[in-house]
Every structure is written in structure tokens, then in C-alpha cells.
Amino acid sequence: MYYLGVDLGGTKILTALADEEGNLLERSNVETEAAKGREVIIKNILHSIDNVLDNSGVNRSEIAKIGIGSPGPLNSKTGVIYETANLPWKNVPLTDIIQEKTGLPANLENDANAAARGEKWFGAGRDVDHMIYVTVSTGIGGGIIIDRSILQGKEGAGGEIGHMIINPGGPTCGCGNSGCMEAMASGTAIARMGREALAEDKNGIIAEMSGSDPEKIDAILIANAAKKGDQKAQEIYNTAGYYLGIGMANLINIFNTEKIVFGGGVMKDHDLLNDSFMESLQENALQTSLKQVEICNAELKGDVGVQGAVAVAMEDILGK
Amino acid sequence: MYYLGVDLGGTKILTALADEEGNLLERSNVETEAAKGREVIIKNILHSIDNVLDNSGVNRSEIAKIGIGSPGPLNSKTGVIYETANLPWKNVPLTDIIQEKTGLPANLENDANAAARGEKWFGAGRDVDHMIYVTVSTGIGGGIIIDRSILQGKEGAGGEIGHMIINPGGPTCGCGNSGCMEAMASGTAIARMGREALAEDKNGIIAEMSGSDPEKIDAILIANAAKKGDQKAQEIYNTAGYYLGIGMANLINIFNTEKIVFGGGVMKDHDLLNDSFMESLQENALQTSLKQVEICNAELKGDVGVQGAVAVAMEDILGK
Known part of the structure; x- marks a missing residue:
């Protein structure tokens, strides 16, 4: 199985495909287009996921889970983003939305905690x-x-x-x-x-x-x-x-x-x-x-966000 | 099975016997006699344990574990007390000593953490x-x-x-x-x-x-x-x-x-x-x-120390 990590930022969305060791096999970097609002941001997240799947040739059914790292404050248990300074949305049930649109299980974590998990497991x-x-x-x-x-x-x-x-x-x-x-x-x-x-x-x-x-x-x-x-x-x-x-x-x-x-x-x-x-x-x-x-x-430098999101996706293997 | 909690203080040792729900069934309160040094303190701990067993009529073989709460700093993993302000000893492997003298498994925890565990499970x-x-x-x-x-x-x-x-x-x-x-x-x-x-x-x-x-x-x-x-x-x-x-x-x-x-x-x-x-x-x-x-x-007031020590003893049932 494979894992997807989505590093959602105010200006860019970096999505990567990882194998069961957490190695990054394929990436996609798209604009967040935050100013265009909620629907466009979500469309861009989905677009970045599609990019990675298309370019890698990995089938959706081979993806075990999607991990998302996002600015907070957010509730990692319910998957709801309360509010973020750089994204114009409030109380967005992002995990539910991504799960529904992709048909894949997803986990949400705030970006600092995701980065910590990245450094813990891969750094x-x-x-x-x-x-x-x-x-x-x-x-x-x-x-x-x-x-x-x-x-x-x-x-x-x-x-x-x-x-x-x-x-x-x-x-x-x-x-x-x-x-x-x-x-x-x-x-x-x-x-x-x-x-x-x-x-x-x-x-x-x-x-x-x-x-x-x-x-x-x-x-x-x-x-x-x-x-x-x-x-x-x-x-x-x-x-x-x-x-x-x-x-x-x-x-x-x-x-x-x-x-x-x-x-x-x-x-x-x-x-x-x-x-x-x-x-x-x-x-x-x-x-x-x-x-x-x-x-x-x-150790992870510029990759810490997306590698952290991958760690979030791999929770069932790695632990929280 | 039963559990023993030992609340070791600078002036008194309070030991209690508890059932599998953590109810305190029998207590013993003895002087620490800290000034008399390490061997006397240990003798008094053992004495308080004997008191509780004798008075309750519970057999040593019915005791699952002893939990000890002590002033620190100490290492709860190795069971060694580094030093305490009110007891004249240093680097005492208390868990090993109590295990050896009683023939029973023991766990050591610093008093504040033991009290927290007491309030968590019983308060x-x-x-x-x-x-x-x-x-x-x-x-x-x-x-x-x-x-x-x-x-x-x-x-x-x-x-x-x-x-x-x-x-x-x-x-x-x-x-x-x-x-x-x-x-x-x-x-x-x-x-x-x-x-x-x-x-x-x-x-x-x-x-x-x-x-x-x-x-x-x-x-x-x-x-x-x-x-x-x-x-x-x-x-x-x-x-x-x-x-x-x-x-x-x-x-x-x-x-x-x-x-x-x-x-x-x-x-x-x-x-x-x-x-x-x-x-x-x-x-x-x-x-x-x-x-x-x-x-x-x-909620536990004066019993928080000994009830905490009991929670430490009951770790396998309650969690840490």
C-alpha cells in the first residue's frame, strides 16, 4: 500500500506519495489560491492528489490513507479546521470533505504537530x-x-x-x-x-x-x-x-x-x-x-511539512 | 488479588492495602525515623507492610504488586531514588530493595506523579x-x-x-x-x-x-x-x-x-x-x-498520597 501526504499552506499545497517506509516517490506542488475561497482551495487539494496519482501510476485503491497537515487552530480528532490566519475559511470539516471527495480515509493534523511527527519518524x-x-x-x-x-x-x-x-x-x-x-x-x-x-x-x-x-x-x-x-x-x-x-x-x-x-x-x-x-x-x-x-x-528541511503529513497518514503503522 | 500502596514521607510512612477496585481496606502509619538513616527507613517501610498484612489477614501471596510514592528526584523506570530533601540518602535502588526483601514486584513513582495518578483513577x-x-x-x-x-x-x-x-x-x-x-x-x-x-x-x-x-x-x-x-x-x-x-x-x-x-x-x-x-x-x-x-x-485530601501509591501498584489494571 501507499500513503499520501498533503502539506496545506497559505500559498502552496505540496502533496507527496510515499511507500510503506515513508519514502517520497512522487510530488505535486500547486498554488493554494487562498484568496479565491473555500471551494477553490479544496479543488486545488484534490487536484494535487490527482496529479500525484496520475504521475505515479499508482491506483487510488492502493492508497491506505491521506494525511493532511494544515495551519490551525484545528481539531485533529474531528478533522475540523476552526480558523487559519492565511486561509479564508472557518469551521471547515476538511477530513470529511476530503474523505467524501476521494473515497479514501484521511487524517488531519496541525502543521507544527505534523512536522514533529515527520521529524520523529523520518528525521x-x-x-x-x-x-x-x-x-x-x-x-x-x-x-x-x-x-x-x-x-x-x-x-x-x-x-x-x-x-x-x-x-x-x-x-x-x-x-x-x-x-x-x-x-x-x-x-x-x-x-x-x-x-x-x-x-x-x-x-x-x-x-x-x-x-x-x-x-x-x-x-x-x-x-x-x-x-x-x-x-x-x-x-x-x-x-x-x-x-x-x-x-x-x-x-x-x-x-x-x-x-x-x-x-x-x-x-x-x-x-x-x-x-x-x-x-x-x-x-x-x-x-x-x-x-x-x-x-x-x-533534518527534513523544506520537506518537513509534507513528510510530516505522510507520517500522519501512516499513523496505523508508525503510531500517532 | 490485592495491592499495597506505600506513601513514603519525610516524617511518616503510610501504607495501605487495597482491593482490585482500589478501595483501602487496611492502613498502617509508622514513623519514618529519617534521621536514623537508610537501613532504619527501609526497616520501617517493611514494618508498615507487615503491619498491614498482619492486621488484614491477607497473605503475601495474594499481593499482586507494591506501589511506592516517594519524594524525588527519582527514576521511576529504574526504581532508583537519586536524592530527597527530607530523607538522608542518595542513589537508593528502592524498588530492587523492596522487591528483594518482600519477594513481591514493586513500582516506584515520585510523590506528585503518584498523587496525580491517585486523583485520576480514584478522585x-x-x-x-x-x-x-x-x-x-x-x-x-x-x-x-x-x-x-x-x-x-x-x-x-x-x-x-x-x-x-x-x-x-x-x-x-x-x-x-x-x-x-x-x-x-x-x-x-x-x-x-x-x-x-x-x-x-x-x-x-x-x-x-x-x-x-x-x-x-x-x-x-x-x-x-x-x-x-x-x-x-x-x-x-x-x-x-x-x-x-x-x-x-x-x-x-x-x-x-x-x-x-x-x-x-x-x-x-x-x-x-x-x-x-x-x-x-x-x-x-x-x-x-x-x-x-x-x-x-x-478529592482525596489526606489520602491522596497512599491512594496514589495504590494506583501505581495497580498499573497493570489501570494503566500508568
């Missing part, structure tokens, strides 16, 4: 039972593997590590709260600190690189400024690393996990975070649990 | 699959139930929620770190804030009740001062409630749990915490997960 978590996948990009997301199973919670909303409050009264987060890890250590947080630095110093490297335009400041620009030796930019990364260390220390204490696997755009510049992050971890985690954990990078 | 968590037990007394401990199983992690050190850092740079905790939930919202934290209040105001109700002796200030005295209308004491409980709310909001976001079950001495005065706690929860938790959680009190 950096292969050899461990306990693992936390953390993605640091615009936001901070995560998926938590305990005894080889994903932590879903009552209705599949578990794993929201980015909104752990670690600095009460701190900067406001996109979620509306203050001082979440996401507000302290994400790409968005780094950019915010960069804009604050620009407001304070109109003549530094950050001002030069951005043409003094706050809109041009993002985490990458600050990373480049730091690499050029800008002290303020380095401090920003140190601050982000410090708070990321606190967040991870908290997770290490709570989960006694074996591996923390980092993905996401900001972690490409993790050299900049590294010293302050590791210092913060040493300072803030309980030593018993800290000694048992390994910190490493994600 | 407030009976009807749910996902639950977090939180004990707020001198310290803050917890045990996390996910899909009816206790979260142990790699070596059974999981569930250390008290040392989640929620106020970086805040007061120092007994664990050595700064701004842990335990340093912000435990009985110890309340007493510390009470002593600070005394230092600031030598003529208030706190000064009167303590005879201006900082040593006399504990969480109960501050609770009584608050009930008498002392504004500073009320503020202290509000602060503790605020930080406890942040800690619980973080857990709700991470676990999407169904119930938070509160035990421990400080929660006896939870009326004092309640408004600020609930406000903080509303302010700091993600609404999707907050709507799905119920906050309630532990």
Missing part, C-alpha cells in the same frame, strides 16, 4: 521516544512527542508552546497576550527589537542597511547587521536566545525529553543565538533533566 | 482522559495525565511544573533559579512576600499577628491577615494568584487538558487566590483551550 527524532520539535520563524510553534506519540490533548490543540508566557507584562504577541515566548524570541520579536533599535539610533548599521525604513527591518536584516559587527543587533539576538533558553528550559523541566529539534527560518542563524541560548538553558533548566536532553537541528 | 479525574494535578504548598508540584497515562519522560523526571520560569530575574527559588512558579506562587513565596511586607510596615496587621517576628510569618498567617482585611496581605494573595494563573495558562496552552485538579495546603485558602487567579487565567490562556478545561479541587 532527527528517529532514534528517540521523547522529542520536542520547535520551529522558530515568524512565530514559534511546536510539536511534542511523548513515548513515540504526539501530544494532542483533548481536542488536538496541544503543543502551543509559542504562547507560553515567560515575561509577564512584556511586549504584546499576535495572540493578544503579553510576554509569550513568541513575543520574545521569534522572527517577529527580533524585527520588533530591530525597529526599536532604529528608533534609538538613526546612524547605526541597522539604519544604514534598512535605509532608515522600519518596514524594511526583519530578522534576516538584523542577523546580517549582527554578522557585520553591529553591537545592538548582536544584543537583540542575545536577548532572543536568552528567552528561547527560558522557554526550552521550562519544556525540559516539564517533559524530561530526550531531544529538542529546531527548525524554522530564524534557526538558520542559530549561530547568533547559540551562546546566549545555551547559557540561558544552563542557568534555567533543572540539571537532572538537562543532562538527558540533546539539542539539534531538524 | 477528581475519574471521568477524564487528560488532567493536570497541581499541589500548592511549601513548593509547587504536579503530575500530568495525558490519554490516561502519567507523563514520565525519559527517566521519570517529567512533570516538574513548579520550576517553570514565569518571571525571569524574579525571586530566587529553592532550586537555585529565579522567577520559577514556585518562587512566585507557593506557600514559601507567600511567606517571603509577607516578610517583605513586615519590613516595610512595622505597624500593620501582619506585624501585630507575627509579633514583628519574620520567623513567625507563613502562608497561613498571611491568609489570616488577609481575611482580617489587611490590604497588603490581600495584595500578596492577589500576586500569588496572578502568577499561578500564568503558570496554569501556560500548561493549558501546552496540554489542551480537560481538568486542572488543585491540592495542597495553600489551596485551602483558594478563596483568597480565586479572583486574581481566574482573571489571570482568562487574560493569559488561549481561549480555545481555556474553554475546554475545568478547574477543580482534589
